[in-house]
Amino acid sequence: MQISPTRFAVHPSxxxxxxxxxxxxxxxxxxxxxxxxxxxxxSVREMGSALGVNMMTVxxxxxxxxxxxxxxxxxxxxxxxxxxxxxxSVASRLAEFQPVLEQAVIRGRQLGLTDRQIKELLQExxxxx
Amino acid sequence: MQISPTRFAVHPSxxxxxxxxxxxxxxxxxxxxxxxxxxxxxSVREMGSALGVNMMTVxxxxxxxxxxxxxxxxxxxxxxxxxxxxxxSVASRLAEFQPVLEQAVIRGRQLGLTDRQIKELLQExxxxx
DNA sequence: GAGAGTGTATTACTATCGCTATACACTAAT
DNA sequence: ATTAGTGTATAGCGATAGTAATACACTCTC
Numbered sequence: 001m002q003i004s005p006t007r008f009a010v011h012p013s014x015x016x017x018x019x020x021x022x023x024x025x026x027x028x029x030x031x032x033x034x035x036x037x038x039x040x041x042x043s044v045r046e047m048g049s050a051l052g053v054n055m056m057t058v059x060x061x062x063x064x065x066x067x068x069x070x071x072x073x074x075x076x077x078x079x080x081x082x083x084x085x086x087x088x089s090v091a092s093r094l095a096e097f098q099p100v101l102e103q104a105v106i107r108g109r110q111l112g113l114t115d116r117q118i119k120e121l122l123q124e125x126x127x128x129x
Numbered sequence: 130m131q132i133s134p135t136r137f138a139v140h141p142s143x144x145x146x147x148x149x150x151x152x153x154x155x156x157x158x159x160x161x162x163x164x165x166x167x168x169x170x171x172s173v174r175e176m177g178s179a180l181g182v183n184m185m186t187v188x189x190x191x192x193x194x195x196x197x198x199x200x201x202x203x204x205x206x207x208x209x210x211x212x213x214x215x216x217x218s219v220a221s222r223l224a225e226f227q228p229v230l231e232q233a234v235i236r237g238r239q240l241g242l243t244d245r246q247i248k249e250l251l252q253e254x255x256x257x258x
Numbered sequence: 259g260a261g262a263g264t265g266t267a268t269t270a271c272t273a274t275c276g277c278t279a280t281a282c283a284c285t286a287a288t
Numbered sequence: 289a290t291t292a293g294t295g296t297a298t299a300g301c302g303a304t305a306g307t308a309a310t311a312c313a314c315t316c317t318c
Contacts, residue, residue, distance in 0.1 A: 017276060024235075031238040043294060054278045059295065070239075076285025076294050086241030093240045094250060101247070103153075104226075104233040105254050109160040110199075111222045112215030115255045118230075121223060122251055125234050126244045146306060172264060183308045188265065205264050205315025 003035055005042040005050035018053055022061035027070065030081060032129045041071065041079045132164055134171040134179035147182050151190035156199065159210060161258045170200065170208045 007029065010021045029035045041047070044062065048055035062079050065071045072082045086093055108118045136158065139150045158164045170176070173191065177184035191208050194200045201211045215222060237247045 019276080024232075027235055027239055031235050044296090045294085056279085056296080057277060060276085062295080073295070074285090076283090078294060084239075084241070090242075090246070093242060094246065097237050097240050097242060097247075098250060098254075100236050101233050101250055102254055104230050105251070105258065106153075106156055106160050107229050108226050109258065110156055110213075111226055112213070113219075113222060113226060117219070117223065118226075118255065119248075119251065121227060121230055122234070122248065125227075125231055126247065129234070129238070141307095148306075173266090174264085185266085185309085186307060189306085191265080202265070203315090205313090207264055 001035070001039045003029075003039055003041055005047045007034075008042075008047065008051060010051050010053065012053070018051075019057050019061040019064070022047075022058065023064055026061070026065055030070065030084065035081055037081050037083045039081045041081070043078055130164070130168045132158075132168055132170055134176045137171075137176065137180060139180050139182065141182070147180075147186050148190040148193070151176075151187065152193055155190070155194055159199065159213065164210055166210050166212045168210045169206075170210070172207055 008022065008025050010018045012018055014021070026041070041062065042050070044055040044058040047058045051058075062071060062073075066073055066079070069082060069087070070084070071079045073079055105118065137151065137154050139147050141147055143150070155170070170191065171179070173184040173187040176187045180187075191200060191202075195202055195208070198211060198216070199213070200208045202208055234247065
């Protein structure tokens, strides 16, 4: 499937870098199952002109995603969503994930949320996706 | 209580800015109950020389914490841990927390972790602190 | 009021980041 | 081979971030 650039939107003055917004949106599309391995991302020129940003900015986002094994480059043809095959043992992936979740927990606690509120929100988020 | 500077450690070449490392560590000490409202942070000079960084770097961390209401400045005396009284309704705090947790969830999914694994890790982290 | 303890405003230097313009290299189809 | 489509290397510009040196302002104690 050809992924339409209308699936994406950036807010240049949001403080969040454009290329990072694109990365987040691609990842979100993948983990929520809206796009699948083999699907093709819009070309850097197409995406760039649709969003009003330079194609190199789009390329930078794609390059990061490729480095993380999220997409694959098909030379001369474009970028396609890769088969999502996590590397390493479950234990090592959990170890990588732990500090991420831990920071979120600290923030939640600092906001004065109860354990229960945190758990319920997680439950919702897991269900929503 | 006077908080000892030996409770802190920074890794200047870690890529994470020093002042940000300090902020994280102060927050972690608070949410885990290891320090309490009224406790005094090390002076910027003491902390700075103990960690081998400039006192202005420490001051920057303290300033951020103060702006977030985490610590209070006692002019001429030092910085002390503030009473942690979250502002705003529970709903607004949950709204603020949601994107934070959501990003963590996306990362976990991308690492190929199951909902169950994510929930169990959260459970552990909540219990640990 | 002097001294020793606080934090901070100012200034400056460096490195990195984020974005862009342009020219190049590759692939597929004609 | 040519063409039209891919992504990318390179270089440069502007802004911001991170750290530091110095001088200042405040508070408490004596």
